[in-house]
Every structure is written in C-alpha cells, then in structure tokens.
Amino acid sequence: xxxxxxxxxxxxxxxxxxxxxxxxxxxxxxxxxxxxxxxxxxxxxxxxxxxxxxxxxxxxxxxxxxxxxxxxxxxxxxxxxxxxxxxxxxxxx
Numbered sequence: 188x189x190x191x192x193x194x195x196x197x198x199x200x201x202x203x204x205x206x207x208x209x210x211x212x213x214x215x216x217x218x219x220x221x222x223x224x225x226x227x228x229x230x231x232x233x234x235x236x237x238x239x240x241x242x243x244x245x246x247x248x249x250x251x252x253x254x255x256x257x258x259x260x261x262x263x264x265x266x267x268x269x270x271x272x273x274x275x276x277x278x279x280x
Contacts, residue, residue, distance in 0.1 A: 211269050221233070
C-alpha cells in the first residue's frame with residue numbers, strides 16, 4: 188500500500204522487492220538478484236534487472252529519480268533502505 192492505495196506488482200517485481208526486503212540495509216549484487224529472480228542462466232543480464240528496478244521505483248518511490256527506498260550501489264547492486272518509520276509515514280500508508 189502506498190498513500191492508501193494498493194500497488195500492483197508483477198510476479199518479477201514482487202520477487203525482486205521480496206529478496207531486497209530479506210536483505211534490508213545490505214547491498215545485494217546484481218548477479219545475486221539475477222540468479223535469485225530469474226535463474227543462473229541470466230547472470231550478466233544487468234539491463235533486464237535495471238529495467239525492472241526502474242519500474243519498481245516508479246511504482247514505489249515518491250520521486251523515482253531520487254529514490255529513498257530502492258538504492259543503487261553503482262557497479263555493485265541494489266539495497267532496500269532500512270529507514271526509520273515516522274508517524275507521518277504511517278498515516279500516508
């Protein structure tokens with residue numbers, strides 16, 4: 188839920204965000220995400236991962252160009268930020 192509305196995720200987007208959530212606050216390498224979400228035959232297919240991360244950001248971030256939740260570690264991978272939850276965040280969910 189975001190701002191009181193349910194966010195529709197594709198199965199692939201769900202697998203990405205679920206894996207990042209299992210590793211919240213830690214950088215997950217691109218290859219590890221590719222292997223976990225699509226399988227070992229997709230190692231090195233970073234463009235496919237980038238496209239899906241961008242779609243997730245457009246759905247989940249207030250401003251997809253300045254992400255607060257799905258963060259990039261350039262040349263390494265992605266992490267889901269472990270942000271403190273404020274009262275205003277709770278009421279907007």
